[in-house]
Amino acid sequence: MIEIINVSKTFGGNKAVDNISLVIPDGEIVGFLGPNGAGKTTTIRMITGILKSDSGSIKINGIDIEKEPIKAKKQFGFVPDNPDMFLRLKGIEYLNFMADVYEVSEDDRKARIDNLAERFGMAEALFDEIQGYSHGMRQKIVLMGALIHDPSVWILDEPMTGLDPKSSFTLKEMMKEHAAKGKTLFFSTHVLDVAEKICTKVAIINKGRILFYGSMEDLKYHSKGDESLEKIFLELVENE
Amino acid sequence: MNKMFVLTRVLLKTSFKFNKKTMSLGLIIALSMMPLAAMVWGMVWKAYDVMTSVGQQGLILWFAISLISLLTFFLGIFYIIGVFFYSDDIELLLPLPLKPWQILGAKFATVLVYEYVTQLVFFLPVLIVYGIKDRANIVYFIMGLVTYLIFPVVPLVFASLIDTIAIRSLRFVKNKDRMKTISGVIAMFLAIGFNLLMQNYTKAMANPEDIMRIIEQGNNSVLGKVQDIFIVNRFMILALTNHGDFINSMVNMLMAVAGVGIFLGIFLYSGDRTYLKTVVGLNEAASSKRTKEAKASLFKRKSHVIAFCAKELKLLFRTPVYFLNCILTNLLWPAFILIPMFTKAGEISQLRNALGQLNNVNTLKYAIAGVVSAALFISGSNMISSTAISREGKNLYVSKYLPVNYKDIINAKVMAGIIIGFTGIVIGLTAVWILVSLPVYMVLMALIISLPSAIFINYVGVLLDLKFPKLNWDDEQKAVKQNINGVLIIFISVALGFINFVPLLLFNLGYKEILIGLFAFYILLDILIYRIAAYKGSRWLDEL
Numbered sequence: 069m070i071e072i073i074n075v076s077k078t079f080g081g082n083k084a085v086d087n088i089s090l091v092i093p094d095g096e097i098v099g100f101l102g103p104n105g106a107g108k109t110t111t112i113r114m115i116t117g118i119l120k121s122d123s124g125s126i127k128i129n130g131i132d133i134e135k136e137p138i139k140a141k142k143q144f145g146f147v148p149d150n151p152d153m154f155l156r157l158k159g160i161e162y163l164n165f166m167a168d169v170y171e172v173s174e175d176d177r178k179a180r181i182d183n184l185a186e187r188f189g190m191a192e193a194l195f196d197e198i199q200g201y202s203h204g205m206r207q208k209i210v211l212m213g214a215l216i217h218d219p220s221v222w223i224l225d226e227p228m229t230g231l232d233p234k235s236s237f238t239l240k241e242m243m244k245e246h247a248a249k250g251k252t253l254f255f256s257t258h259v260l261d262v263a264e265k266i267c268t269k270v271a272i273i274n275k276g277r278i279l280f281y282g283s284m285e286d287l288k289y290h291s292k293g294d295e296s297l298e299k300i301f302l303e304l305v306e307n308e
Numbered sequence: 309m310n311k312m313f314v315l316t317r318v319l320l321k322t323s324f325k326f327n328k329k330t331m332s333l334g335l336i337i338a339l340s341m342m343p344l345a346a347m348v349w350g351m352v353w354k355a356y357d358v359m360t361s362v363g364q365q366g367l368i369l370w371f372a373i374s375l376i377s378l379l380t381f382f383l384g385i386f387y388i389i390g391v392f393f394y395s396d397d398i399e400l401l402l403p404l405p406l407k408p409w410q411i412l413g414a415k416f417a418t419v420l421v422y423e424y425v426t427q428l429v430f431f432l433p434v435l436i437v438y439g440i441k442d443r444a445n446i447v448y449f450i451m452g453l454v455t456y457l458i459f460p461v462v463p464l465v466f467a468s469l470i471d472t473i474a475i476r477s478l479r480f481v482k483n484k485d486r487m488k489t490i491s492g493v494i495a496m497f498l499a500i501g502f503n504l505l506m507q508n509y510t511k512a513m514a515n516p517e518d519i520m521r522i523i524e525q526g527n528n529s530v531l532g533k534v535q536d537i538f539i540v541n542r543f544m545i546l547a548l549t550n551h552g553d554f555i556n557s558m559v560n561m562l563m564a565v566a567g568v569g570i571f572l573g574i575f576l577y578s579g580d581r582t583y584l585k586t587v588v589g590l591n592e593a594a595s596s597k598r599t600k601e602a603k604a605s606l607f608k609r610k611s612h613v614i615a616f617c618a619k620e621l622k623l624l625f626r627t628p629v630y631f632l633n634c635i636l637t638n639l640l641w642p643a644f645i646l647i648p649m650f651t652k653a654g655e656i657s658q659l660r661n662a663l664g665q666l667n668n669v670n671t672l673k674y675a676i677a678g679v680v681s682a683a684l685f686i687s688g689s690n691m692i693s694s695t696a697i698s699r700e701g702k703n704l705y706v707s708k709y710l711p712v713n714y715k716d717i718i719n720a721k722v723m724a725g726i727i728i729g730f731t732g733i734v735i736g737l738t739a740v741w742i743l744v745s746l747p748v749y750m751v752l753m754a755l756i757i758s759l760p761s762a763i764f765i766n767y768v769g770v771l772l773d774l775k776f777p778k779l780n781w782d783d784e785q786k787a788v789k790q791n792i793n794g795v796l797i798i799f800i801s802v803a804l805g806f807i808n809f810v811p812l813l814l815f816n817l818g819y820k821e822i823l824i825g826l827f828a829f830y831i832l833l834d835i836l837i838y839r840i841a842a843y844k845g846s847r848w849l850d851e852l
Contacts, residue, residue, distance in 0.1 A: 116709040141711035153703045156485075156626040157619065164606050168615035169710050174607050197626075 075124035145214035170217035384467030448551035540567035616720030681805030683758030687729030688801030693769025760830035
């Protein structure tokens, strides 16, 4: 579970995130939607401890990210929006580095690497340096690294970008499985179709404020009848 | 043509940024180059007097221009391979509606500008001193300016020719990383060779008869050949030496300009036809040979500090810029200093004699302070710690979301610096031990007393870089080469190096006191700075 309570963040007089509160419960897939520059990535960066909030508190599985950062960070696996990191490590070295960081035992890491590589079709590529990977493959290796410790909370920033259809399908399946196990899943996306298909709840943010947070049914109910998410989204954001 | 100039301006702007930081870095570099320029000035001044006595003062210009052409050519090979073929902007430039010769021309111009900066140290003093001593008129100085601007062109054209041939003919060169590393290693050895050559010449310059001998020999030596290859140099030299005769001088300079123009034309014309073919596909990283089975050791669970340190070392070794600037310089420094010494049999015995004095307690105490100072300098000058945070660049945020104590990350970075720095110290001491048969116990003692100081300077480096990191870069080169922390840490290590000698000068101490004293001093500093790193350093990293 992720609890965001009255969180704000200002950059040079500009309110990037304005007193937002969100609770991401277990067992749900929560999509985080909003136009460019709405505050999605800033919010995610505060949840993961990359940025400090100016006020409010953020808890992951009940652990405050600012008060007990190490303990809180162990709760989640995070995929940042840009997968260009550790480019001169080989895929397998990166995964083992992440396994060391998350203190995963030798047996567990072997089994998980095999399983994830199999599902994402990465078994061959693991022995190449990441800089030779395509964008989608980099996305996959970062995703694999984030899941290596089998975290109960997944936080994914634009996880579908650059993935081929098969991997995208695999990831969506994995997300559903994860939520079905009663665990937490919070991801941001631009792709409304994806949100529409797999999210059980959506949060829509614009100009640092949450415009809507609720189930897909609620969202459709609030709008005029049977409109597509795209249309509802555009109306919400434009009426701001 | 216009497009070429626009591109040149853009390329220059991105490589020479003027702000407080770069200006102060530039100032420090300029100041440190002053002694070298002064040395050139002095050499030419002396040489002129000697050569006028036989009416051959013009040979000085010939000698200088030939030597600098050769230097430009060698350094150009490495400049150009980076700028023409391995720079990151190529991928952005290729899709633009530019003709290959326009890209080449603009890139050539940026290399030329670098060359002009280098010449400030090596060529400007020669031109000025010769002008003053020769009581030259305005014609000389105008011709001098033109020469300054055009003479690097031909050596650089030759250098790009060699690079193009190398890249097109050698398959293995096409792995970008490997080639960068290989060319860097070759450049380093050429630099050592050039260093040797220069040392021979500077020694000779102390003795007027030798100056004449060397310059006269030059006519038939390597430098004479240089003259044949860089044929237009001849006209420039004639234009300069005949400054009294305006027409003669002018005609020669026109010939030189025309010659340079022809070379440039051929370069752009042939480049226009070959550049694209050479460069397309070069930017694809070649994949390594597949090892199907991962080594079992890879899966072995490691502590946070060890995991981060191993990652740090892998990146240092695999990133060409880091490897050349941080690892190779650190491991090769003994070669730089020791090889010239050992090329002369006389000096080796001198050194042996000097080191033989180590049994003398009076010499020994200075040697102990010297070893500690050398350890500081070696560990400081490799820049591993002082750029440790900067090298993370925009990816610094990754260490923020991983569940690892900032203290562990700092210690891992320090550890990587210590491992490489200490390896350099071991190599240096081993070289001394083998070559001058120093007693083993002394080598071991030297190793033990260098460790605490090496640890200390590495912590200083990381803390310095934590306080003033350079994170906003788009090219790895900028993280290490244009990082003022790399320069500051050298100053700090040199200053500490002097401090090591202070107690020796102030008090009448024996070697045992100084040995124990310095060892204890640095152990205490280590404990102190370890605590500072854990508390303050972690906070600084948290705030970045």
